[in-house]
Amino acid sequence: MAQVTPSPDVSPVSAATTNGQFPRDSFCLNLSTLPDQSNFLLKTSLKSPHLQDSPNVFSFSPSLSATFKKRPRNMSQSSGTDREMSTETTLPQPNGAAPTSNGTNTNGTQPSEPRPTTKKRPSTDTIDYPRRRATIACEICRSRKSRCDGSRPKCRLCTELNAECIYREPGIKLDAGDKLILEHLNRIEGLLQTNLANNFNLSTHSPAASNSTSDDFLARSNGNMAALGLVPPMNGIGTWNSTPSNISTMPKTHTTAALHLLQSPMIRELVSRPYDPKVLLQLEMTREPMRLPATSLGFDLSNTGTYVRAFFEGVNVFYAIVNPYTWNSYYQTALSRGFREGPESCIVLLVLALGHASSAGTISQQPQGKDPPGLAYFASAWSLLPSLMTTNNMLSAQCQILAAAYLVYLVRPVEAWNILSGASMKLQLLLMAPGRVSPAEEELSRRVYWNAVMIESDLLAELDLPHSGIESHEDTFSLPTGFDDMGVDAPGRDELWYFLAEIALRRLLNRVSSMLYIRKAPYSQGPAASSIAQLDPLVVELDFQLNQWYAALPPAMQFPLDRVPLQNPVQTVLRLRYFACRTIIFRPYILLVLQDESLAMDPGVQENCHRCLEACIRQLEYITAHHAGHLPYLFQGALSIISQTLLVMGATMSASLSALLPPPATMDDIITNVIHEIERLAHLCPSIRLSAELIREAEGKRQMWLRTAGLKFEP
Numbered sequence: 001m002a003q004v005t006p007s008p009d010v011s012p013v014s015a016a017t018t019n020g021q022f023p024r025d026s027f028c029l030n031l032s033t034l035p036d037q038s039n040f041l042l043k044t045s046l047k048s049p050h051l052q053d054s055p056n057v058f059s060f061s062p063s064l065s066a067t068f069k070k071r072p073r074n075m076s077q078s079s080g081t082d083r084e085m086s087t088e089t090t091l092p093q094p095n096g097a098a099p100t101s102n103g104t105n106t107n108g109t110q111p112s113e114p115r116p117t118t119k120k121r122p123s124t125d126t127i128d129y130p131r132r133r134a135t136i137a138c139e140i141c142r143s144r145k146s147r148c149d150g151s152r153p154k155c156r157l158c159t160e161l162n163a164e165c166i167y168r169e170p171g172i173k174l175d176a177g178d179k180l181i182l183e184h185l186n187r188i189e190g191l192l193q194t195n196l197a198n199n200f201n202l203s204t205h206s207p208a209a210s211n212s213t214s215d216d217f218l219a220r221s222n223g224n225m226a227a228l229g230l231v232p233p234m235n236g237i238g239t240w241n242s243t244p245s246n247i248s249t250m251p252k253t254h255t256t257a258a259l260h261l262l263q264s265p266m267i268r269e270l271v272s273r274p275y276d277p278k279v280l281l282q283l284e285m286t287r288e289p290m291r292l293p294a295t296s297l298g299f300d301l302s303n304t305g306t307y308v309r310a311f312f313e314g315v316n317v318f319y320a321i322v323n324p325y326t327w328n329s330y331y332q333t334a335l336s337r338g339f340r341e342g343p344e345s346c347i348v349l350l351v352l353a354l355g356h357a358s359s360a361g362t363i364s365q366q367p368q369g370k371d372p373p374g375l376a377y378f379a380s381a382w383s384l385l386p387s388l389m390t391t392n393n394m395l396s397a398q399c400q401i402l403a404a405a406y407l408v409y410l411v412r413p414v415e416a417w418n419i420l421s422g423a424s425m426k427l428q429l430l431l432m433a434p435g436r437v438s439p440a441e442e443e444l445s446r447r448v449y450w451n452a453v454m455i456e457s458d459l460l461a462e463l464d465l466p467h468s469g470i471e472s473h474e475d476t477f478s479l480p481t482g483f484d485d486m487g488v489d490a491p492g493r494d495e496l497w498y499f500l501a502e503i504a505l506r507r508l509l510n511r512v513s514s515m516l517y518i519r520k521a522p523y524s525q526g527p528a529a530s531s532i533a534q535l536d537p538l539v540v541e542l543d544f545q546l547n548q549w550y551a552a553l554p555p556a557m558q559f560p561l562d563r564v565p566l567q568n569p570v571q572t573v574l575r576l577r578y579f580a581c582r583t584i585i586f587r588p589y590i591l592l593v594l595q596d597e598s599l600a601m602d603p604g605v606q607e608n609c610h611r612c613l614e615a616c617i618r619q620l621e622y623i624t625a626h627h628a629g630h631l632p633y634l635f636q637g638a639l640s641i642i643s644q645t646l647l648v649m650g651a652t653m654s655a656s657l658s659a660l661l662p663p664p665a666t667m668d669d670i671i672t673n674v675i676h677e678i679e680r681l682a683h684l685c686p687s688i689r690l691s692a693e694l695i696r697e698a699e700g701k702r703q704m705w706l707r708t709a710g711l712k713f714e715p
Contacts, residue, residue, distance in 0.1 A: 136148075136150060136167055137150070137167075138150075138155050138157075138158060138165045138166055138167050139165075139166045139167075140155075140157060140158050140161065140163050140165065140166075141155060141157055141158075144157075152167075153165060164434050164435060247510075247511050247514035247515060248507040248508075248510050248511050248514070249453075249457070249471040249507075249510050249514070250456075250457045250460040250461060250467070250471075250510045250513055250514075251510075251513055251514045251517075251518045252467060253518060254513045254514075254517040254518055255517045255518075256461055256512075256513045256517045256584060257277055257280075257461065257462050257463075257464075257639070257643075258462070258639050258640070258642040258643040258646065258691065259275050259276075259277040259279070259280065260277050261591075261643060261646045261647060261650075262274070262275050262646070264591050264594055264595075264650065265594050265595055266594045266650040266653050266654065267594070267646055267647075267649065267650040267698075269653075269701065269705070270646070270649060270650070270697070270698035270701045270702055270705075271694060271697060271698055271701070272697065272701075275694070277464065278464050279690070280462070280463060280639075280687040280690065280691075281414070281463045281464050281465065283686035283687055283690060284413055284414045284463065284685065284686060284687055285414055287685070287686050290410070290412065290415065292375065292378070292379040292382060293371060293375060293376055293379050294379075295379055295380050295383050298376075299349075299352075299376040299377055299380055300376070303356075304352065305491075306355075306359060307351075307352045307355030307356045307359060307374075308327070308351060308352070308355055308491045309355070309491055309492065310355040310356070310358045310359040311351050311352075311354050311355030311358060311492075312324055312491050312492025312493070312495075313358075313492060314355075314358035314359075314569075314631070315354045315355065315357075315358050315405070315631065316492065316495060317495045317498050317499075317570060318498065318499070318502075318631070318632045319401070319402075319405055319447075319451055319499070319632070320447055320451075320480060320494070320495060320496055320498075320499035321398060321401050321402060321405075321447050321448070321451055322347070322351060322398075322402075323443075323444070323483040323494070324483070324490040324491055324492045324493060324494055325483055325484065325485055325486045325488060325490050325494070326483075326486075327351075327490060327491055328488065328489070328490075328491075330344045330347055330348055331344075331348050333345075334347075334348040334349075339380060340384075341384065342384075343388055343391075343393075343395035343396055343398070343399055344395075345381075345384060346381045346384040346385065346388055346399040346402075347395070347398060347399055347402065349377045349378070349380050349381035349384075350377070350378065350381045350399065350402035350403060350405075350406060351402070352374065352377040353374035353375070353376075353377035353378040353381065353406050354374060354402065354405060354406055354409070354631075355374070356373045356374035356377065357372070357373045357374040357406070357409050357631060358631060359373070360373035360374075361627070362627045362630040362631075362634070363409060363410070363411070363630060363631075363634065363684065364627070364630060364634070364680055364681050364684065368683055372409075372410060374406065374409075378403075378406050381399075381402075381403065382403070384399075385399065385400070385403060385419075388400070389422050389426075392426055392429055392430060392436070393430075393436075394430070394437060394441045394444050394445055394448065395444075396426065397423045397426045397427055397430075397448045398444060398447075398448055400419050400420065400422055400423035400426070401420070401423055401447075401448055401451045401452065401455075403419050404416045404417075404419045404420040404423070404455055405451075405455070405632070407419060408455065408631075408632060408634075408635065409631050409632075409634075411634055411635050411684040411685045411688070412685070413459055413462075413463060413635050413685070413687070414463075414465075416455070416459065417456070417459050417463075417465050420452060420455055420456055420459075420468070421456075421466075421468045423448065423452055424452045424456065424468035424469070424470035425468065427445070427448060427449060427452065427470065427473075428469065428470065428473065430445075431473060431476060443480060443481065443482070443483055443484075445477070446477050446478060446479065446480045446481075447480055449470070449473070449477040450477070450479070450480065450499070450503055452468070452470050453470055453471055453474075453506075454502065454503065454506045456468060456470065456471075457471075457506055457509070457510055458506075458633070458636045459636070461509070461513065461636060462635070462636055462639045462640075462687075463687075479500060479503065480496055480499065480500070482494055482496060497554065497556070497557055498557065498570050498574070501549075501553060501557060501574065502574075502577075504549055505549060505574075505577055505578070505581065508542070508545055508546060508549060508581060509580075509581050509584070511542065511545075512542055512581065512584050512585055513584075515538050515542065516535075516538060516539075516542075516584070516585070516587075516588055517584070531592060532589075532592065532599065532602070532605060535588055535589070535592075536604070539585055539586060539588070539589075539608065542585045543582070543585055543586075543611075546578070546581055546582060546585065550578060553574075557570070557571065557574065559571040559572075559574055559575040559578070561575075563618075566625075569628035569629075570628075572625055572628040572629070573628050573629035573633070576619060576625065576626060576628075576629065576637070577629075579615045579616075579618045579619050580615075580619060580640050580644075582611065582612075582615040583612055583615040583616050583619070583643075583644060583647075585612075586608050586609070586611045586612035586615070587612050587647065589605055589608040589609045589612060590609055590612050590613070590647055590650070590651060590657065592605075593605065593609055593654065593656065593657060594650055594651075594654060594657075597654060597655065597656055600654075600656035600657065601656075606656070606660070609651075609656075609657060609660060610660045612647075613647075613648060613651055613657065613660050613661055616644040616647055616648050617648070617661070617662065617670070619640075619641065619644050620641065620644055620645065620648070620670050620671075620673075620674055621670055623641070623673050623674055623677045624677070626641070626677075634681070634684070635685065635687070635688070638678060638681055638688050638691065639687065639688070639691065641674060641677075641678065642678065642691045642694070642695060645671060645674050645675075645695055646695065646698065648661065648667065648670075648671070649671065649695075649698055649699070649702050652664070652667055652702065652706070653702065653705055653706070653709075664706075671695075671699055672699075674695070675692070675695055675696055675699060678691060678692040678695060679692045679696070
């Protein structure tokens, strides 16, 4: 098999995509410095080079003062405010003294020859006319349309309401020329956004200037982090504009999930009956509820130190949700309360539950009929959750994220979604009440937010669940920057590098679903040749972004793309996630060839099919490597494996596609190992049980089909 290598910095699409059909945007994600030398600063500036190549692509910035230089005003362009003349008399002053409106010089003397100025407008453009300035109203008075007295720090009304008094500082007045430019930009932006919605072009808002320093980043990462983020920041470090056309969030309807492949030719011949993609959600909703041990039995605290270390080494690296520097104070508070009340008690119990789970290895290898590791701690935490779920503060939201993480470990996706949705709604409620999130909780709020977005996206990728709406607040939350190290003994470090890399990759996965897998995507309609023409630029762009993400990883995270075994579980998980993303980027070519075999005669189509199948094989050939990510990704990873397996099964039944795969005997071994692995997971949840039955049946029908059609072609 050919080795997969990242594409060069500049993807093939350039002049061919500058006719307005497929403008390219700039992507930039600025991350702050991590707390110690063992971590890496993830500041990035991914700029797709085709913006510079294309003369027809415009760049937008909300900071127009940085984009357009201010010209001297002339009288025909001045605003209404500029044209207002002072009604007071201005007197010339001797010896350069400044004039005053009451006829007295600033030095206290009377002017010798007071002469009022005339209102006749001079012909020069250089005179700056004085004008009346209205008092700046605060935001509260502005919203209530009431007169503001302009008092600082609080006006009278805000003082009476005990509200936060915020004054909007005056901006630069725009003259007629500036307004004309803005109108043109708004019109062009509207056209691009409309084109995006209708034709899948990748144009979004261009980034504003970053407020992170390049020097600090270069010193920390030796210039290696050029382009980790794949989304356009709008308002500073790691913030994005949220618009209805935000293609970096999971679409509400998409065909990425495994069972949608059964609608494809050849693949649907492998099953005896049709499967509604929603059947997995129905199975999960009707499964038996969890059976938790009685909390009266108590729990063992003798291994607390072991489980806490296991949590910070093997769990917090994925979720980055617990501050190691405040852990000891949380534990002491929980201990003083007997672990019976308060968010600190709940957090400690959930940390112990997840730490126990991490130390015991994958749940798939735990004895059936025995309580899974950490369940006793989780049951005690579960008894505290009802009161915390109705408490609106950041610590209670943190508890819900940790509870959802343990439910994901138990392969309880719908239960995890229920808890997670409550945290998402709570976070949105807190955003509606200014001052409810204290400055000390801002970093925790970022961790809660991004965990909610990523866990929800993983679940939405496989199940047709409702969206909580949390993704619409991306313009409110910057990226995590690190908890404050208070110089105390901590059980672990504040690991952020994987968490930040996963944010960028998850957003790219969402972007792929939004661009290629929404229902009735343009490339899937009409003649096959037209479909390929519409698909090519999208795939080139998304593949370019994926390779830029990979190239930007620091050395400690950057995994080899060849088949070298990895000892680092985090690198193993990242490599599997990379190939999963690569698979769904190129998967549409496989589906089109299964519809029309003649398309594979095109060398470009054949190469893209090879890239997809190569990425599939890289995920399936060492199937037990997925155990490294079982704690956060078992459910989603298992269903992703089903997708890749069904895809390669269909490819083995195609004359042109089978030539791109390993020999038939090797493929048989790979598929057999996958089936055995999925069957070992089948007892964990009904979705995986049904999937195991499905691919077992599909493999039997595939072998029968190959024996029948064996004389038609030699793979």
